[in-house]
Amino acid sequence: SAVISQKPSRDICQRGTSLTIQCQVDSQVTMMFWYRQQPGQSLTLIATANQGSEATYESGFVIDKFPISRPNLTFSTLTVSNMSPEDSSIYLCSVDSTSGSYEQYFGPGTRLTVT
């Protein structure tokens, strides 16, 4: 399994500002994923980030709002831009298993509140 850390663990931000969330993995992984979990809801995939290529965004999510970087095989960032209260959510970083069983491992999440 992989150990994943995220920074910050939580933040309270003003509307109109941006926040960058960092995700660090203790081993090299091919694919990293960013999910959003709105209050009381399930997880929704924002995008898939492969090292060396542009992230692939899911329907309803755009690069201008959620720019993603993947500079190497152990690190990624997600920026939430021009925030509004509707962006208040938990943002989770995830990586795929290298064992071929398609399971994913998750970071502890970043709890974002926009006021």
Added chain:
Amino acid sequence: AQSVTQLGSHVSVSEGALVLLRCNYSSSVPPYLFWYVQYPNQGLQLLLKYTSAATLVKGINGFEAEFKKSETSFHLTKPSAHMSDAAEYFCAVSKGTPLVFGKGTRLSVIA
């Protein structure tokens, strides 16, 4: 597109009682199936997974799930609930990453 449906957004059981959380998948070909647990203010932890080997899968913390192709189901069970089992449980499906999650079931355990 593949999807999972979790029946019951909230399940409440007494301590020591059977836990049954329901999950049905939608896929023409049996996919990989997973159960994750999320404790309050924490990330997701893998409970167990089905990857086309044994249909009865045993996981951590005494949980198990049975894959039934005829019913397109992958229900999660535990014979005896503990207070520490109170959490949110998510069923997820994959035919290749990334995972697609159900809406989740909140399990409450009553003393």
